[in-house]
Amino acid sequence: MRILHSVRIALAVTAVCAASALISQAVRAPSSVPASCPERWDGDRPGGWVPAAADLDGVEESLVPGEPVTAMICAYPGHNARPGGERLAGSRILTGEAGAMARDLDYLPVTTADPGGPCTQKGGAMTNYLIRFAYPRGEALWVGSAEEANSCVTTTNGTVGSRSYVGRDIAAAYRTGTWSPAPPDDPCQGFPGRRGQNERMVPGEPVSVLVCGRATYDRPSPRLEHGGPTAAALAATLNSLDTLPSENVCRGGGGAQDDTLLLLFGYPEGPPAAVRVLTACDPGVNNGLLQANLDANARDQVKRLAPPA
Incomplete structure (x- = not known):
């Protein structure tokens, strides 16, 4: 799985540049972040795609910088043998849990490099997820990830990404409306x-x-x-x-x-x-x-x- 290539934005005194960057197919969009879930997943693999990369301080060092107040989870179920173009199945809003979710995602290691490496090839159900974090002053940030049979997923905010697998926790939050990551039954297997x-x-x-x-x-x-x-x-x-x-x-x-x-x-x-x-x-x-x-x-x-x- 490809991870991502970062392009730093240069700021001039009188103008603000547009953006570009990221994980194979993810392209940095203008600074406005859509307020609703896209109707389709526009990536071609599990995770690793966002509809727009946010222009927020800290996105080069953390998946979710700062302190968002709400998180909207959008779900796109499919199959890992036919990734890409999944239709929106539904969404769920987290309010009091958004800060805890952001904090836990902030702990994940991120990079702009592509570590490569093989994935196992077990076929099975896959659900891509987009999470829209909203901030008190109106800013917003997308995070893309997936739950997938091989746990071989990139989680990205459009500028940096992580190979640490959180798909199971995101899926549970979507189902229950509560962010409560469960520790593994056997830490030696994670x-x-x-x-x-x-x-x-x-x-x-x-x-x-x-x-x-x-x-x-x-x-x-x-x-x-x-x-x-x-x-x-x-x-x-x-x-x-x-x-x-x-x-x-x-x-x-x-x-x-x-x-x-x-x-x-x-x-x-x-x-x-x-x-x-x-x-x-x-x-x-x-x-x-x-x-x-x-x-x-x-x-x-x-x-x-x-x-x-």
Whole structure:
């Protein structure tokens, strides 16, 4: 899935430029944001499209900057084998929940780059969603996303986008009128993301790290949790590696000697930052937006913290 290409708007003293930008098919529109749901989804894939990109402060750093007061969710059901052109099925207004929804989307890591990488190809139902956030002074902003069988979706505001999957939570909000994201039944089976992971492998100051091993067909992932000092030391080691934009692929790996570990760094608030480590793969460290090669220090440190096989 393509993520997006950003074009910064230059401001002159006497004129304001029009816009352009974004995720493959999404094109930055004039500054007015439509007040009603479009009748059709005008993208050609799950998520990754908005009808107009807002000219608001902060849209280059966050999916939903500021403090919107309402959120209107528009639904476009279809099938992932025939994406594009889905008809509007309905809409729902969230009022008291809009701020919480914006805050949670603000935590997601965003980028203007295209990390690429493969998606699984399971066929199934898909629903594209547009969310129109309205602000107290009359401004508005669209966010596009989707619920999809492979969880392989781009969520975008027309200027930046995220590969972190929130389709299930958006679908639940549309059905119930309440924004109440549910934690995963098994954290070791998810791959969440956190704001700042486009700049550092592990952003901020984590207070814990859950190390998940490889699951098998007859047992869940083994896991071992460590406290703040260990999490901080491991984060510092990973952040010392030379990174490059992630393509979400690596060379090698998959053999019996390959340790596959998921590191979930916890924080006092907001979602964890996930980092996947494949010790026999190159590059072997990946947070979804950045990749890096394992050095000997990082390899040894990760193996010491891994749960028993």
